[in-house]
Amino acid sequence: MGRQLLLEHINKPGIRGLEGYRANGGYRSVEKALKTMAPEAVLEEVKKSGLRGRGGAGFPTGMKWSFLAKPEGVPRYLVVNADESEPGTFKDRYLMQRIPHLLIEGMIPSSFAMGVNTAYIYIRGEYFYIARILEQAIAEARAAGWLGKNILGTGYDLEIYVHVGAGAYICGEETALLESLEGKRGNPRIKPPFPAVKGLWQRPTVVNNVETICAVVPIINDGGEEYAKIGIGRSTGTKLISAAGHINKPGVYEIELGVSVEEFVNSDQYCGGVSGGRPLKACIPGGSSVPILPAELLFRTAKFETRLMTYESLSDGGFETGSMLGSGGFYVFNDSACIVRATWNHSRFYHHESCGQCSPCREGTGWMEKVLYRLEHGTARTDDIDLLWDIQRRIEGNTICPFGDAASWPVAASIRHFRHEFEYHATHPTKVKDPKHCEKDPIPYPEKSYAN
Amino acid sequence: MLEPHMDRHDATPDNSNGGITPFTFSGPALAECRELMTHYPGEFSKSALIPILHIAQADNDGWLSVPAMDAVANLLGIQYIEVYEVATFYSMFHLEPVGKHVLDVCETAPCMLRGSDDLIEHIEKRLGIKAGQTTPDGMFTLRAVQCLGSCGGAPMLQCGAKYHEHLTIEKVDQLIEQLRGKETRTNYTDHIDTPAENGTTASA
Numbered sequence A: 001m002g003r004q005l006l007l008e009h010i011n012k013p014g015i016r017g018l019e020g021y022r023a024n025g026g027y028r029s030v031e032k033a034l035k036t037m038a039p040e041a042v043l044e045e046v047k048k049s050g051l052r053g054r055g056g057a058g059f060p061t062g063m064k065w066s067f068l069a070k071p072e073g074v075p076r077y078l079v080v081n082a083d084e085s086e087p088g089t090f091k092d093r094y095l096m097q098r099i100p101h102l103l104i105e106g107m108i109p110s111s112f113a114m115g116v117n118t119a120y121i122y123i124r125g126e127y128f129y130i131a132r133i134l135e136q137a138i139a140e141a142r143a144a145g146w147l148g149k150n151i152l153g154t155g156y157d158l159e160i161y162v163h164v165g166a167g168a169y170i171c172g173e174e175t176a177l178l179e180s181l182e183g184k185r186g187n188p189r190i191k192p193p194f195p196a197v198k199g200l201w202q203r204p205t206v207v208n209n210v211e212t213i214c215a216v217v218p219i220i221n222d223g224g225e226e227y228a229k230i231g232i233g234r235s236t237g238t239k240l241i242s243a244a245g246h247i248n249k250p251g252v253y254e255i256e257l258g259v260s261v262e263e264f265v266n267s268d269q270y271c272g273g274v275s276g277g278r279p280l281k282a283c284i285p286g287g288s289s290v291p292i293l294p295a296e297l298l299f300r301t302a303k304f305e306t307r308l309m310t311y312e313s314l315s316d317g318g319f320e321t322g323s324m325l326g327s328g329g330f331y332v333f334n335d336s337a338c339i340v341r342a343t344w345n346h347s348r349f350y351h352h353e354s355c356g357q358c359s360p361c362r363e364g365t366g367w368m369e370k371v372l373y374r375l376e377h378g379t380a381r382t383d384d385i386d387l388l389w390d391i392q393r394r395i396e397g398n399t400i401c402p403f404g405d406a407a408s409w410p411v412a413a414s415i416r417h418f419r420h421e422f423e424y425h426a427t428h429p430t431k432v433k434d435p436k437h438c439e440k441d442p443i444p445y446p447e448k449s450y451a452n
Numbered sequence B: 001m002l003e004p005h006m007d008r009h010d011a012t013p014d015n016s017n018g019g020i021t022p023f024t025f026s027g028p029a030l031a032e033c034r035e036l037m038t039h040y041p042g043e044f045s046k047s048a049l050i051p052i053l054h055i056a057q058a059d060n061d062g063w064l065s066v067p068a069m070d071a072v073a074n075l076l077g078i079q080y081i082e083v084y085e086v087a088t089f090y091s092m093f094h095l096e097p098v099g100k101h102v103l104d105v106c107e108t109a110p111c112m113l114r115g116s117d118d119l120i121e122h123i124e125k126r127l128g129i130k131a132g133q134t135t136p137d138g139m140f141t142l143r144a145v146q147c148l149g150s151c152g153g154a155p156m157l158q159c160g161a162k163y164h165e166h167l168t169i170e171k172v173d174q175l176i177e178q179l180r181g182k183e184t185r186t187n188y189t190d191h192i193d194t195p196a197e198n199g200t201t202a203s204a
Helices: A018-023 A028-036 A039-049 A061-066 A091-098 A100-114 A125-143 A174-181 A210-222 A224-229 A261-266 A339-353 A359-376 A383-395 A403-427 B027-037 B042-059 B066-076 B080-087 B109-113 B116-127 B169-180
Strands: A077-082 A118-123 A148-151 A156-164 A205-209 A238-245 A251-256 A280-284 A329-334 B101-106 B140-145 B157-159 B162-164
Touching: A018 A100, A018 A125, A028 A100, A028 A210, A039 A061, A039 A100, A039 A210, A039 A224, A061 A100, A061 A205, A077 A100, A077 A174, A077 A210, A091 A100, A091 A125, A091 A210, A091 A238, A100 A118, A100 A125, A100 A156, A100 A210, A118 A125, A118 A174, A125 A156, A125 B042, A156 B042, A174 A205, A205 A210, A210 A224, A210 A238, A238 B109, A261 A280, A280 A403, A329 B109, A339 A359, A339 A403, A339 B109, A359 A383, A359 A403, A383 A403, B027 B042, B027 B066, B042 B066, B042 B080, B066 B080, B101 B116, B109 B116, B116 B140, B116 B169, B157 B169, B162 B169
Parallel strands: A077 A118, A077 A205, A118 A156, A238 A329, B101 B140
Antiparallel strands: A148 A156, A238 A251, A280 A329, B101 B157, B157 B162
C-alpha cells in the first residue's frame, strides 16, 4: 500500500468529530498557513505540488487559483463542488461522510490564499444526510475558532455554508453549478467569461472538487515539493479511486499515482481481482464519460507498455486505444456483461440528464438512446450501428458545455472496440431478447492488431 | 396585454392539495427558510430557492403543489415562473402526490452490473406497480433513478435521507415490510443518524 495522505486516519474512532480529528493532527495546516505564511506563499506551495483537479478534468489547481480576478471592493468566492454524480464515482461521499473536517480544514488555507471570505459547499441533493454531517462539522469548527471572524487572532475572516442541490448531473459542470447555486435551472453558461472573472453572482469565483481541496491539507503540512515527489511526471500525489462493478472488493482506495492498472485490479490491497470467477472483459477507468477499454488494452497500451494509473498513461493512444483517468470512477466488466446493454444504459443516463439547452445534445442523446434500445432489444438493423456513430459524432464538440462530449465518447468507444457485439445484436434478435445472454453465452473478443 | 394570470399556473384540484387547502409554511419550516436566506448576500436571496423547495416539499406531504411553489415565490419575492422552472428541472422535486415512502432505486450501469435490473423487477412485482407509480394505498412510490454515487454499495436504493446499500432480494423485502409499518412520511430532509463507519464501503 502506498502513502495515504487523505485516508490515513479515516478508520480512527471519533475521526468524524472535531476532537478525534484534532487528536490526529487536524487543523495543523490552518495554523501553519494563517500564522506563518502569506497568501501568495500558500498559492506557491499548491503550484509546486503539481496538484491537478480531482473532479475529472485534471486542470492544474494552482494555475486555476492564479486566474482569479481581484478587482477592488468586489467579494470573491470559493465554491466546493460536492455534486459528485459521474457514474462510477463515490469518493467524495466517502471523504465527507467519514472525515468531514478534512474538507473544512482544506477550505481554510485555500480561501486564505485567494482572499476569499465566504465559501460554499455545493452538495448534490441526494447527499442530504452528508450536508447535515458537514453542517455539524462547520458548527464545531466555528465554535472552536477555526472559522468565523478573526481566525486564530490573525484578522482573517471566513464563513462556510453548505448548499444542497436537488438531483441534476449537469450541476457538476462548474457554470451549471453556479447557476444552480443562484437558484436557477442548471444550464451551463457560455465561456468566456470564465468563473474566475465572472462566477457566482457575476463575481470572481473558483470552483474546486472536494478531493482537490482535501489534498491542500497535506500540501500545506508537508510542502508542495514533498507532495510532488509522489507520482510520475505531471501526475503527482495520490488519487482516490472509486472501484466498482465486477470486482471482489468494491470501495474507495487511495493510490499513489503511477501504480499499474494490473496491480490495482488484481492486488488484494485494492480491487482483489475480477469477481464471479469469470474473465475480465472491459473497464471504464474514469467515470462513465470516459472511453471504455477492452481487457487487452487495459493492462498494456497499444505500444505494449505497462498501463499505469496516471493521467498520461491512461490516455496513451488517444481515443483510438486509450481512455482517461477522469474522476477515478473505475468500474470493471467481466464477460457476463453485455456491452450493448451497458451502452444503452449510459445513453439513457445522458438523455435523462441533458439540460436541454443545446439541440445536438437535447435531441441527439434521445436519438442515441432510442437506437441503442432497438439494438439491445433485438429490433435493430446492422446499419443502425452506422446511424449511431453518425449521431454521436454530430454531438461531440457542438455544445456549450462538455456534456455533449461526455455523452458521445462512451458510445463511440463502445462501437470502436466492441463493434462485433453490436453486429451480434443486429443479427441475433431472438438471442439478445434475453438481457442475460452474455452471462450464458459470452461473446468472444476478436483478434485485433493495434500496431500502427 | 397579458391576461392577469398568464404568469402563473392555475391551481386545479390535482395540483393543489385538492384545491381546498392553500399552502402555508409551518412555524419551524418558515424559521428554517429564513435562516437559509441569511447564507447569501441580501440582494441574492433567490439563491436559497432550491434548499427552500426541499423544505416546502417536506412540509407539503412530500410533493410540491402549485400553492406551495407560489408560497415559496412570495417568500423570496420572485416571480412564480422562476420557481416552476426550477422545480420542473430537478429530479428530487415531486410535482404530484407521492407515497409515504419513495423508493429511489439506482439503475445506472455500475448498479446494473451488480443486479439492479433484477432488483427493480422484484420490487415491481412485490408492490404490484411499475417504476414511476404509487401503490393504491399511498404507502410506496417506486422510482428508477440515475446514479446516486453509491456504486461501491451496488445495488442500492435511497429512501428519504437514507442510503440502503449492498441490497439483496431478502434485504429489500425486509425493508419494505419495515416501511409498511411506518406511518410517518420519510423525507429527503430527515435528520438521520449515520454511524461513522456505515453507509460507504470501507477501503482495505
